[in-house]
Amino acid sequence: MERVKIVDLIKDPKIGQEYLVKGWVRAFRSNRFIQLNDGSTINTIQAVVDFEQFDEAILKKITTAAAVGLTGTLVASQGTGQAFELQVSAIEIIGEANPDDVQRTVMQPKKHSLEFLREQAHLRFRTNTFGAVFRIRHAVAYAIHHYFNSKGFFYLHTPIITGSDAEGAGEMFRVTNLDPKNPPLNEDGSVNYKEDFFGKAVNLTVSGQLEAELAALALGQVYTFGPTFRAENSNTSRHLAEFWMIEPEVAFNDLRANMNLTEDFLKFICQYVMDNCEDDLKFLNDRESQEQAQKPQNERNELSLIERLQFVVANEFKRLTYTEAIEVLKNSSHYKKKKFKYDVSWGIDLQSEHERYLVEKEFKCPVILTDYPAEIKAFYMRQNEDGKTVAAMDVLFPGIGEIVGGSQREERLDILKEKCAAFNIPEEELWWYMDTRKFGSVPHAGFGLGFERMVMFVTGMTNIRDVIPFPRTPLNAEF
Numbered sequence: 001m002e003r004v005k006i007v008d009l010i011k012d013p014k015i016g017q018e019y020l021v022k023g024w025v026r027a028f029r030s031n032r033f034i035q036l037n038d039g040s041t042i043n044t045i046q047a048v049v050d051f052e053q054f055d056e057a058i059l060k061k062i063t064t065a066a067a068v069g070l071t072g073t074l075v076a077s078q079g080t081g082q083a084f085e086l087q088v089s090a091i092e093i094i095g096e097a098n099p100d101d102v103q104r105t106v107m108q109p110k111k112h113s114l115e116f117l118r119e120q121a122h123l124r125f126r127t128n129t130f131g132a133v134f135r136i137r138h139a140v141a142y143a144i145h146h147y148f149n150s151k152g153f154f155y156l157h158t159p160i161i162t163g164s165d166a167e168g169a170g171e172m173f174r175v176t177n178l179d180p181k182n183p184p185l186n187e188d189g190s191v192n193y194k195e196d197f198f199g200k201a202v203n204l205t206v207s208g209q210l211e212a213e214l215a216a217l218a219l220g221q222v223y224t225f226g227p228t229f230r231a232e233n234s235n236t237s238r239h240l241a242e243f244w245m246i247e248p249e250v251a252f253n254d255l256r257a258n259m260n261l262t263e264d265f266l267k268f269i270c271q272y273v274m275d276n277c278e279d280d281l282k283f284l285n286d287r288e289s290q291e292q293a294q295k296p297q298n299e300r301n302e303l304s305l306i307e308r309l310q311f312v313v314a315n316e317f318k319r320l321t322y323t324e325a326i327e328v329l330k331n332s333s334h335y336k337k338k339k340f341k342y343d344v345s346w347g348i349d350l351q352s353e354h355e356r357y358l359v360e361k362e363f364k365c366p367v368i369l370t371d372y373p374a375e376i377k378a379f380y381m382r383q384n385e386d387g388k389t390v391a392a393m394d395v396l397f398p399g400i401g402e403i404v405g406g407s408q409r410e411e412r413l414d415i416l417k418e419k420c421a422a423f424n425i426p427e428e429e430l431w432w433y434m435d436t437r438k439f440g441s442v443p444h445a446g447f448g449l450g451f452e453r454m455v456m457f458v459t460g461m462t463n464i465r466d467v468i469p470f471p472r473t474p475l476n477a478e479f
């Protein structure tokens with residue numbers, strides 16, 4: 001008999017029909033009731049065994065975490081809690097699990113801390129929370145491709161190994177196959193990368209944007225969706241050394257069109273998750289609500305997870321300039337009472353406490369900040385008329401802070417050259433990028449969405465390590 005996935009069985013249960021299900025035992029009560037989960041859904045199916053019908057030896061092997069195949073007839077359930085159950089006629093033990101081993105793992109059926117779960121990244125997939133998170137992560141990825149495809153964007157694969165530092169922050173991982181003990185040296189003692197694999201120094205990409213711009217200036221609208229790497233030593237709940245980014249790039253778009261695209265895109269993702277991940281979302285929503293109930297009133301979220309998603313979809317994002325935001329911050333009672341750790345003045349790089357104040361206290365909705373000082377943003381951003389600011393935009397989300405960074409790009413060759421000089425970026429190394437400004441250069445714009453930060457928002461998880469299967473953070477690449 002062919003096996004049926006639990007998700008499909010639950011969608012269309014036929015009482016009286018025989019089914020074969022395969023999965024992992026979540027619990028086996030009273031030598032009679034098996035809760036089986038196969039990962040296709042957060043829901044388990046209850047299977048009922050008549051213990052007189054089976055060998056003691058077989059029943060002993062039905063332990064938490066063991067893999068079994070159960071054949072049986074679907075019957076209306078006698079008990080409460082489920083409408084139907086599987087009356088088991090045959091049991092196949094597929095993979096045993098030693099109860100003593102299970103005892104020390106996250107598969108032990110009780111509540112575990114997320115920290116403990118993180119130490120067992122290989123097993124945490126088996127828990128309800130991580131099952132839900134990773135099914136939703138998949139749905140978000142799918143929604144993203146769906147969104148761009150339906151709007152006529154082309155999915156572009158940009159390189160992972162690159163010679164450029166797109167963001168100019170110098171936070172790159174070097175890629176080399178030189179002998180670390182005995183690398184070829186230049187006369188001045190520095191490593192001679194001309195003898196390295198690619199004949200030059202290369203690193204893991206921090207962004208696919210520069211390459212995406214090339215394609216956008218030919219294909220019109222493209223997007224990337226790939227891994228990016230940053231060697232920033234920030235051990236926060238929002239930073240990974242390896243994360244995924246989505247970077248759309250659109251020819252002829254200005255900053256306003258860029259903001260409209262971002263807002264529409266983020267709303268689409270939230271709506272998609274509400275429409276397609278109901279069971280998992282409800283589980284995470286209730287999980288969060290239970291946790292919130294443990295906290296003092298003033299530390300609780302004002303909205304539940306599902307309400308936050310509904311809120312994003314239903315409300316316009318607040319748009320204001322960086323300069324206006326600085327004014328708002330300086331005029332806030334929070335500032336006057338000296339409650340910010342970092343000072344506020346025009347020209348500063350906003351700290352996450354400032355961003356979160358704007359989103360969570362002042363406007364209470366997603367915020368798009370635009371037109372930042374040129375000095376604190378990347379070289380490729382388009383210079384504004386005032387000569388001081390650039391056509392940048394950051395989208396700030398409640399509970400997350402910056403979720404999107406983007407801009408209109410500098411399409412004027414002469415100004416771009418000046419910017420390279422000002423930022424100490426050797427123009428020659430970027431000749432292929434500069435070239436696009438010589439052959440029919442047009443205004444264009446794009447942005448980068450941090451995929452894990454988006455998954456955090458739609459799952460309510462508060463640590464980025466809990467929304468990527470195998471987190472890479474400083475001193476951590478175990479799994």
Ligand code: 4AD
Nearest residue numbers: 207209239240243247403404405406446447448450
């Ligand atoms: O603001 P960033 O650095 O922008 C860029 O890389 C541009 N090239 C994007 C573009 O215009 N095409 O990064 C974009 C987003 C951030 O807003 C954040 O959500 C996420 O990427 N991000 C990180 N996520 C997890 N861990 C990190 N270390 C991250 N750094 C950035």
Ligand code: MG
Nearest residue numbers: 394402404405
């Ligand atoms: Mg940024």
